[in-house]
Amino acid sequence: MLLQAIINGILFGSVYAMIGIGFSLVWGVMNIINVAHGSFIMIGAYLSYTLFAAYGVDPFLSIPISMAALFIIGYSIQRFVLNRVVRGSVFITLTFTFGLQILIANICLLIWSADYHSVKLPYSGAGLEIGGVVIPLVRLGIFFVALIITGLFYLFIRKTKTGVAINATALNFEGAKTVGIDVNNIYAITFGVSAALAGAAGALISPIMSVNPFLGGALVGKAFVIAILGGLGSTIGALVGGLVLGLVETVTTVFMPASYQELMGFIVLVLVLIFRPQGLLGKRFYE
Numbered sequence: 001m002l003l004q005a006i007i008n009g010i011l012f013g014s015v016y017a018m019i020g021i022g023f024s025l026v027w028g029v030m031n032i033i034n035v036a037h038g039s040f041i042m043i044g045a046y047l048s049y050t051l052f053a054a055y056g057v058d059p060f061l062s063i064p065i066s067m068a069a070l071f072i073i074g075y076s077i078q079r080f081v082l083n084r085v086v087r088g089s090v091f092i093t094l095t096f097t098f099g100l101q102i103l104i105a106n107i108c109l110l111i112w113s114a115d116y117h118s119v120k121l122p123y124s125g126a127g128l129e130i131g132g133v134v135i136p137l138v139r140l141g142i143f144f145v146a147l148i149i150t151g152l153f154y155l156f157i158r159k160t161k162t163g164v165a166i167n168a169t170a171l172n173f174e175g176a177k178t179v180g181i182d183v184n185n186i187y188a189i190t191f192g193v194s195a196a197l198a199g200a201a202g203a204l205i206s207p208i209m210s211v212n213p214f215l216g217g218a219l220v221g222k223a224f225v226i227a228i229l230g231g232l233g234s235t236i237g238a239l240v241g242g243l244v245l246g247l248v249e250t251v252t253t254v255f256m257p258a259s260y261q262e263l264m265g266f267i268v269l270v271l272v273l274i275f276r277p278q279g280l281l282g283k284r285f286y287e
Contacts, residue, residue, distance in 0.1 A: 004133050005250045011139040013246025014146035014239075015204055019219060020226025021153060021238040022197035028232035029170040029190050030086060035097040038220030039104035040070055040195045044202020045211040046112055052119045052206075059119055059206045060141060063149075066199035074195025079188035086187060101216055108213040116210040124207065142204045149200050153193075154235045166190055225269050231279025240280055244268065 023037045044066040051057040051065065077100070078086075085092050127136040157163040169176040169186045177183055209215075222245070230241025248268050249261040256264075272279065 001132070002251070002254050005254045006247065007133055007135060008139070009247035009250035010243060011135070011143045011246075012208075012250065013243035014143040014150075015201060015208075015242070016222060016226055016246050017150060017239040017242030018146045018197060018201035018204060019223050020230060020242050021150060021235060022194035022201075023220070023223035024227040024230065024232055024234070024238045025197070026191060026194045027227055028234075029166055030187055031090065032082075032086065032093045032097065033090065033224075034191075034194070035094065035220055036100040036104060036216070037097075037194070037198055037223050038216035038218065039101045039108075040074065040198035040216075041202040041205070041219045042108065042211060042213070042216045043073070043104065044070055044199035045206045045209070045215070046108060046117070046202070047199070048203040048206040049117045049119055049211060050112075053117075058121070059203050060145060063145070063200050063203045066203040067196040068199075070199030070202075071192040071196040074198075075188050075192030077195075078191035079184070082191065083184050083187060101220070105213045105216060112211075112213065114213060116212050118210045119206045121207050138207050142208070146201075146204060149197070150235065150239055153197065156193075157235060162186075162189060222265075225265055227279075228269055229272055229280060231281045234279065234281045237279055237281035244280070 019041060022040075023034060026032050026034045026037070047066045047069060048057075048059045048062045051062045052059060057065075082093070082096060085096060121138060124136075124138055126138075127134045128140070129135075157166065165176070165181050165186050166189070168179075169181060169183050169190075173183060176186070226238060226241040226245055228241070229244055230237030230239070245265050245268070248264050252261055252264040
């Protein structure tokens with residue numbers, strides 16, 4: 001049913017937006033293609049699963065814990081390691097984050113094994129039925145939480161002193177240094193915030209996706225598509241990009257086999273690159 005597919009696409013698109021926002025932030029501010037971003041999402045999902053399995057903590061309640069843990073991890077990686085090569089070529093930073101992804105995957109493999117893990121909530125099967133369309137309560141909750149976190153992040157970037165400093169550093173690195181901004185610290189905060197958003201996304205996907213140590217590669221592919229669709233440096237753009245990708249993938253299943261989901265997402269990506277290379281809501285500065 002087309003209407004059901006559209007509803008599912010919108011609901012899941014909010015998760016895609018959460019996946020893409022942090023990735024777009026690091027790329028737009030620091031010019032780093034963070035291949036390890038998917039691994040940060042995976043860690044957030046694993047933390048949510050562990051808290052649920054060990055203590056019965058609902059994944060929605062574990063979001064602040066996942067965000068705090070991932071912020072510390074991301075901040076530390078950037079502050080003490082990545083800042084040493086951040087002004088190097090794209091190839092150097094890409095290689096570093098690729099190696100980081102492999103390292104994280106193997107650490108997760110040692111801790112949680114290669115088995116698939118998932119969070120099965122007592123209300124997973126509950127839903128609202130309106131005119132023949134079923135809205136799962138879990139996905140509806142994920143949708144609203146994702147929107148709230150996205151809104152809070154937007155206010156952080158636009159209204160706080162740190163957010164203004166992040167924008168200033170993105171627009172003019174040397175100018176930001178000239179006016180006294182500690183750009184190394186700002187880069188670390190940016191990477192930490194990106195990782196925290198990834199942790200929130202991981203907690204949100206844990207009730208609806210199985211987690212394994214090799215999930216990060218697939219997730220960073222999604223993040224890449226979403227960042228390009230929405231436009232680098234645009235929070236609202238990442239939200240729109242996530243919703244568009246979610247809609248494209250779910251609506252595709254109505255007319256084509258499910259195996260074509262990935263293909264259609266990349267076709268839309270190519271079309272956007274051809275006709276609007278800065279993204280749907282991106283600024284030409286970020287091309």
